[in-house]
Structure formats: structure tokens, C-alpha cells
Amino acid sequence: MRPVPGRKSIPRPAARRLSLYLRELAMRLEQGESTVSSKALGRSLGLTDAQVRKDLAICGHLGHPGRGYTISDLVASLRTIMGRDRDWRVCVVGAGNIGRALVSYDRFRREGFAIAAVFDGNPALAGQEVGGLRIRPMKDLASVVAAERINLGIVAVPRESAQQVADALVAAGVRGILNFAPRRIEVREGIGIVSVDFTVALEQLAFQTATGLEIGEDAADDDHEPTDGEAPTSA
């Protein structure tokens, strides 16, 4: 809609891939590797080398002709672009099966997304412990979000209350919502929203399988508007 003044925008599909590059690169770095070529990276991720180079050009000119890319530089740049250099504090609303699994999902913490609170609409659950956190009643949402400086919320409640919970989260001050309820959530402009629907994911699989597909990778639902970025880089 809006071209946005000086900003360079990052293509929507590319933004999705950047996460995969980061995941793969961080792993390689841990394993002691220090450089990769676009071809090697593409191989690991099921992409062509040209695609990889185009995507990584978003990070600036970090490649060394004849040598490849320095992984640590790429990781640093990707982290900045993806907003991973900031401090994200997350709360989970809904202490059902999914909510509890997410609270206990160690990888979030290790990746820098600290889960700082869990809420549930059922007052009877308040006080119960999940993954080291005490479940809090919904009435504490606004105060806890403020006190804990929480900026992202995860919606893990039934479809019926999802929109309402999302509204409460936004009102409490979160800047983005990760939605696990099987419905579309509307938020005002400026608030981020990403949804994951397990049934949709399984259905995509059924579709692939039923229609006789090929290989593939990586799936779930993602989508939204423009996806612009920062990157004074490139071009």
C-alpha cells in the first residue's frame, strides 16, 4: 500500500527464508565452521545458489568472491535484520495443552525469547505451576505485561476467545501476537501478527500427499501485508 519513504523493503518470501538461513548458519557456527558458499547453504536448505545470493545480498555485501561468506558476519547481520538483537519478552495466554507445551519449550529461552508469564482465563488454574512459572488470572494481564516489560504475546486459547484475548494483549501493550487459535485475528496497524494452525499444517500435508507431490520443506501458515524492512543496503 504505502511505498514507504527511504526504506528498502524485504520481499515477503525472502523474510521467511532469512529465518531458515539464520537457523542453519547458527548451527554451522556452533559446529565450528567459519565460512559457507551460497551453493553449500542452498544445498542444506533446498534452494538454488542464486536464490541464496539474492537473499543474502539483503544483508549487505558480506560475501567474499572465491571464498564464500563468513558465517559469523552473516549471523550478526541477520540477527539485526530479524530484530533478534533486541530483548523480547513473551507471555503465553492459555494454559491448555499447547500453552503448557510452549511455556516448557526450552528452545525459546535459548534463542532469546524469554517467556515471562502465563495466563489462563480459568481462575481455578491460577497459582498452578507450569515450566517454572505460576499461572496468573487474566485480570492481572495488563499489570504483569507492564511490570515484566512483555512485548510479545502468544495466544493459545480456544477459537472463541482468541480475538478477545488478542485485543486484551494489545491493550496491555504487546507489540506482536503469535496466534495458535484456528481463526484469523485482527489487530490494528502497527501490531505484528503471525498465526500457526496445526490443522492447516496437517491439511497441507494431506493435500500434498493426496495429490502426489514431490519433496519439500518447511511449512505452516504465514502471511500478511508488505513486510518491509530496513536495509539501506543492497542495490
Place this chain on the structure above:
Amino acid sequence: MRPVPGRKSIPRPAARRLSLYLRELAMRLEQGESTVSSKALGRSLGLTDAQVRKDLAICGHLGHPGRGYTISDLVASLRTIMGRDRDWRVCVVGAGNIGRALVSYDRFRREGFAIAAVFDGNPALAGQEVGGLRIRPMKDLASVVAAERINLGIVAVPRESAQQVADALVAAGVRGILNFAPRRIEVREGIGIVSVDFTVALEQLAFQTATGLEIGEDAADDDHEPTDGEAPTSA
């Protein structure tokens, strides 16, 4: 790559949206509605009416000019296209936080994806009950998949063993895999693969939020090859 004889291929992004139409339409049907216009549907899903009509044209000519679409016809057609008219039997490998949450996720059963078995590599867990199923040791994988006529597998194990588990599932006879491990899984041609990575989803949210986005909907990772209606393709 190859146009494929008689079949029409479904654009990859459209396939993702078809799941959302089905989800929305099934809900409307339950609520007693019997027709929708492309405009109303688009409104609910954040799409333009033209987009909706183009997508629904995939189902054949089901719209009635001046009247809209008959929801029940659309649902029936979408179910067939998405492979939801078949009988899917699913097993979950990995009885950790995520695995257990998925086994207990009622929506799967209600939507026609019956979870028929749970496995875990830790023999100590064998016999323990989760969501009405007894956890089985990995050595029973092949026999149970065959006996229960399981055709889809969910991988909910740590990254390190994900590929290995996927290979075992394919060897056991499943036709598709839903992967929750944070890595790319390779499967031979003809086997479906869809991945969901919670950290990638949160990171997409961080990206949106950090870069100051707009509104959005629906997210996670999805991807794979062509996604055509048949595809004996190759590369």
C-alpha cells in the same frame, strides 16, 4: 516443469489459502449460513474478492451470479481437493512437551485426522499413557504403522534425531510427515513434508514487530516444491 497432461496445477500460495477457506466455510456452515459472496469471504480472511473468486474457480464453477456460493458445495469440493475426503491415520513420534500436546489436541480428531499411536525413543516412557494412548517403543514403529494403517507421521523429537525418525517413518510406510523439529528434513520424492518451527514463527513476528510492519495474518513456515495437482515432475 512439465505441464502435466490433463491435470490443472494449483498455485502454491493458493493451496495455502484453500485451507483457510475451508476452515472459514466449515465454521459458517456450522453456524447455519448457507451462502457467501466472494466479498464477504474475502472480508473474513483479509483477501480481495477477486482473489477469492480466482481461488474458488479451482473448485469448478460453483458460484451463482447475483447470489454467491453455496457453502456446502464449496466445502465438499474443497475437502476433495485437499484430500480431506480420505481417511488419514496419524502417529506421533516423540512424547515430549510438543508430542504430548499434539496427541491431546482434540481438533485433529474432530477434523478427521485420527491419532492412532505415539512412540518415544526413551524405552522408560513406554507404557505410560498420553491422551488415551500408551506410548510405544520405537522398535514397534513398523509393525504398528502397518497394523494401524497409519499414513501420516508427526515428528516431535529433538533436532538431532529428526531425520533418522523421518527415515524410519518413511520406511515404515507413511506417505507424509509433519515436522516440528528445527531442521530441514529430506524425504524421497513422493513423500509429503510440511514443517512447523515455533522459533521461526516467533522470529517472523520479531521481524515484523522490529521493522514496523502493518497488519497481517496467518503465519509459520511452509514450503516445498511445485505443489501442482499431480506432478510426476523432476529436476
Place this chain on the structure above:
DNA sequence: CTCTGTGAAAACATTCACAGCG
């Protein structure tokens, strides 16, 4: 040589806009 960065071309997907049906 190997491997990047990038214009230019091709493929793909979305939006427009309108003819035509009920």
C-alpha cells in the same frame, strides 16, 4: 579457477475491469 553480486529475462501471482448471468 571458485564464488559473489546483479542486471535482464522468465515465471508466477495478484489485481483490475468488465461481459454476462440470474
Place this chain on the structure above:
DNA sequence: CGCTGTGAATGTTTTCACAGAG
């Protein structure tokens, strides 16, 4: 009228292919 179906136009993403750096 209201609403579908669809070609044609527009916009976006991927692929190609090659110049140039180390």
C-alpha cells in the same frame, strides 16, 4: 442490480547468465 468468472494488465519473485573479485 449484485455477483461470478475470466482475460488482460500489473506487480512480484525466481532464475539465468555473466562480469569481476580474490
